[in-house]
Amino acid sequence: MPVFIPSSLSEATSLLAEHPTAHLITGGTDFMVEVNFNHRHPETVISLRKIPDMQLWNIDKASGVVFIGASVPYATMEQGELADALPALAEAARTVGSPQIRAAGSIGGNLGTCSPAGDSLPVLAALNASVHLRSSDAERTLPFSEFMIGPKRNAKKPDEVITGVSIPMTNGWQGYAKVGVRNAMVISVASVCLAIHDKTVRVALGSVGPTIIRCSDAESWINSQDITAIDDSVAVEFGNRVSQESRPIDDHRSTAEYRRHAVGVLATRLLQRGTNA
């Protein structure tokens, strides 16, 4: 099995043009497990971890947008400037696997795999992030909502590399919470990101549907309330409305009923945290 380790983005996209069935990896924290389990038998692999451009991130205070290269590991988002700029992303990053996984795993990997349980994805959805893609002859940017199209399915074309994400900062509170049946190192059973920008609440759910779910009805309802004066009954009603927008299933990790309940509780609590209610 050939493994290519390009040192530039253009080299990577050329390689991909030559080997359109190649698998792209950065940390390999998801992919290599699948290989070890014999679930995948890749013929060609292109490793993106030696491409300096994809390791970059910056915070543009003027435009209010944070760019994070696809190969930036979760460990970088957990604390420091990125965490200050995007607290919800930091909270999500801290829930990913173990410290070893967070040192290797990247946001590009989360986007490439596009699992509904991907820990960073509800944050990208709630913060209206956009995903940058590049092929050997073109580049384009998609809103996250158009990028993820199904469970483990995304709009990336076979000849494209995910180069990074642009995430607008919020001028209000943002936070993330995730339920797993263990206090650390666990795959999400249900997760919620809530962000407030220009006094407008946005909420996105993970692990409770085929894609990350933005709760447009619950958002409309809460944004018709006075969010400077959230009392318990409003927060609970918001949670109930969020629950109703989830579309969970039963599997070996949990039940649909529990997941629906859990996202409602998390949404209520995050709204209370965000509004100091």
Next chain:
Amino acid sequence: MTITKTHRDVLGASALRPDGVAKVQGDFSFSSDLHAENMLWGATLRSPHPYARIISIDLSGAWKIAGVECVITADDVPGQLTYGLISEDQPVFAKDVVRYMGEPIAAVAADHPETCRRALAAIKVEYEILEPLTDPERAIDGSHPDIHPDGNIIRHQRIVSGDITATAPIVVEGTYDIGMQDQAFLGTESALALPDHDGSGIEVFVATQWLHEDRKQMAKCLGLPEEKVRLVLGGVGGAFGAREDISLQVHTALLALRTGRPVKMQYGREESFFGHVHRHPAQIWMRHHATEDGRIVKIEARMVFDGGAYSSTSSAVLINGVTHTQGPYQCPNAVVDGYATRTNNPPCGAMRGFGVVQACFAHEGQMDKLAVATGIDEVEIRLRNIIHTGDTMITGQVLESVAPVERCIRETAALPLPAEMSSHPHELDLPGGSGRTADRRHIVRGIGWGVSMKNLMYSEGFDDYSTARCTLTNGKVELKFATSEVGQGFVTLAPQIARSILGVDDVTYDTIDTQIGSAGSTSASRQTWMSGGAVDGACRLVRERLFEHVGALHGVDPLRLGIDDTDIIDTIGDFRISVQEACADLSISETFEYHHRPTEDLDENGQGNCHVAFAFVAHRAVVDVDIELGLVKVVQIATAQDVGRVLNPMSVVGQIEGGIAQGLGLAVMEEIIVKDGKVRNPSFTDYLLPTALDAPQVLISMIEEPDPQAPMGAKGVGEAPCISVTPAIVAAIRNAIGKPIDRCPVRPQDICF
């Protein structure tokens, strides 16, 4: 005479593990690290179906693959076609029918693991899928045709004791469900088989709990005399019962004998979930009758342990379950009905606690119900019923072991409770941990209790002896034993024993293999008692001869001689000589076989002196619960354990803390999920084990009341820590949320709905 205080690594000292540094630094050679020149790799083809008839097996595709050296099925087994620890009912390879998902059908040997994988994929098996028997109750009621020639009930055992018509004013009952737990040991199954040059025998390095039992079963299936099968212990990562049964031993040896080349086999983690037995899932109904002041008058119980497709140790697990119905409490009258069933679920067998875990979960749930029904505090209700040395148990057996149950409870209660949660706790300390699901105001604290008794050693007439040899040469001691070191620390303890008895510091142990008599299994909390007894006995025999030698040489009656630290002294005189000086140019070797006292089978009414000895323990759990989300953080476990005598404090702490982590796993997360006979979560992604963040503070009190029946006064400490901690945690959750939960592991939905 004067007695010297010592700082040597004798009994009572926290001697360090001889393999400890190597294990921490990654230098220790586990059985999976074994390698031989010209070695082939072996792999196993397994059934994807829980129950199916095999119509045909076509091996031709596998034979055609370059690098494949051997493909074998049931037709290639030269000796007995089946094996088993108690009943030989499990095929080496399935022939006409597969009875569980993952049952071996064929094995291949090839030049590379990837070649093996392709060869397995090229084997075509045609199945006729059958309706699996997955409900143990249908195995009992006879409504499903037999799935095995031995029938669908592996064992039925009743216990009828005292006046079965007795009643009392307070009656509480409950039905308790215990999930299927995995041993989840480190270092998956692995073996390296080296055929003799003339093909007449074989040497096998394997990670196992019992070399001689493996050898016995392997020799039968291989059609070889036992002396032609030599076993050497490979480095073991852990066992917890899962390495008692044969897994890859016969397959690896057979491939090596057929190819005439060394063959190595190693399971991946997913295959490991199918390659070994698990803890029996059980459903237990109990009804306790008690006086108004909370004294137990009668217990009725029905226990169903699902053994899965093959019997393994199910019949012994069942008798442990039924004979521990009463727990560490007096019970004058009892009616117990127990079944071990055969189904198309994964085979179950030995796991730390061995049937007592399940019984304890039920009897401790009942004690809490009794506390509520009588209005008596949950500690007091237990104290009122505790069993004492000399009491007669429901089997008619008189409890002869030291039984400090009251001290276990009182000393646990005396350990400090954790501080109240602060108003701004660290987010990682809350239930939900790194997921940041809760705030302080969502958390409720609960406290719960569990107390247990556990039999030590094998039961029902089984003579599970152990053998050891001690050789004293020029002031150095070498020990020889076949005791499997699976992490429990016998390789630390055995030299401590020799140092104490012989006054020699330089003590080593020889390769652990079958070149000496059996040590029995490293299970049932038995090796300190049994192999410790054997080493103790062998060292004492050597010391006797050393004293005879010294006595004759120096004109002192050998009976007056004793060991003081590293000297031989006249215990009633002034003579003193260092052991080193006394045994220069001397070589003494003695072998000792230790047997515990005999036990008996149970009769049809469950009566008989079936157990050797018992150990006791109490656990108090403090948990924080997020009721709305159903998430739990175990804050603290306090425990006082009856250990007899502490031979290595650090080792005992390790056993207690590890056992508590394993019991915590069963309480709140560890469960193999089986649906329609199929395992749904055979990986550490979805079979969740506690992490460091899930592990509680552990406070320990070791109760030392040396047991006169134990060779060194010490009771086995391996199993007790993991038994009553599970019901204690579940009781604490019930206490926090104020509603009944009668199953474990407790899932979020069990708490919040």
